[in-house]
Amino acid sequence: MDIWDWALEAYAQPGAPEACLSLQDEHGQNTPLLLWAVWAEASDPGLLARAADCARSWDEVAVTPLRRIRRTLKPSHPPVADAAREALREEVKAAELRAERVLLETLAGLGPSGGGASTLEALEGASRAWGPPAPREALAVLAAALG
Template identity: 70%
Template sequence: MAIWEWALDAYGRDGVADACLALQDDHGQNVPFLLWAVWAEARDPGLLARAAEAARRWGAVAVEPLRQVRRGLKAGCPPVDDGAREALREDVKAAELRAERLLLETLAGLSGTKPGGAPALAALEAASAAWGRPAPAGALAALAQALG
């Protein structure tokens, strides 16, 4: 299964979205990078380092600025019409998702088609460590468990 379809399916599972958002918002992790690591069964330190750098660069250029704008548009901004503001917010959200999809597809290209053989929790731990400051073990385990 292609990475984007896999990620959409995975994100829709019970508990995955909450675990991902906790890792992102509470522990500074990059959700597409973590999901890619599980999909790729990644554990190679060199591959993880290259992928983390790619995710950092793309995040700084595209994903994070779009996320900041989307979150900023959540509250009303009188005298701007709420309906128009919300429509713009949805457009920005769609662009943010496209940026995340492009990141996932780029990372999939780095890893190729041969899985690395790491179970979900091991891939998450390795990816979190490659990201920099590793997330707490319990937060990673919650995502691994939700992913099944």
Template identity: 60%
Template sequence: MSLWGWTLEAYARPGVAEACLALQDDHGQNTSFLLWAVWAEGADEAALRDAALAGRAWDDQVLKPIRAVRRTLKAAFPKVDDGAREALREDVKAAELRAERVLMETFEALSDHRRGGRPALAALQAASRAWGSPAPDDALARLAGALG
């Protein structure tokens, strides 16, 4: 199964979305990178390093700005029609999702479909370290548990 297909199924599981958003918002992690690491069963260190480098650049230059616009559009703007604002927010949300998919396709290509054989928590810990400032083990364990 492709990474994108696996991610859509995984994200629909109870608790996965919440655990991912907490890791993203509270601990500065990239959920696409974390989910890729689990899918790749803990890709080797070189693949983790390459993916983290590509992911951080994409996150900083593409995903974070799009996400900021989407979040800004959540609140009403004086004199701007709410329906038009919400419609634009949905367009931006679709662009954010497409940007995440492009990133995941990049990760999938970097892993070359190799599997590292690590369990989910170990894969998440390795990915979190590779991303930069590691997230707390309990936050990673929540995601690993939700992923099953």
């Protein structure tokens, strides 16, 4: 299964969206990087570091600016009609999702998957590579949701 289809299925698991958003918003983590690490069963610190560098760069260029715009467009902005604002917000949301897909597909091309790490081990490795690691308990919530 390709990484995008796998990520969609993983994100659809009960509790996964909430765990991902918590890790992203409360602990500064990168959801595509975390999901890629699980998909790849990533355990190699060198590969995780390259992946984190790639994710950091793309996050700065594409994902974060789109997310910021999407969130800014959430409340009403009179005199702009709510329907027009919401339609634009949905287009930005689609672009943000596309940027995350580009990142996942790029990460999938960095090296072979199947590193043998458990879900929690892969999440911990990716979290460490990204920057200050998220609390193990928060990563364990996502690991449990992903099964």
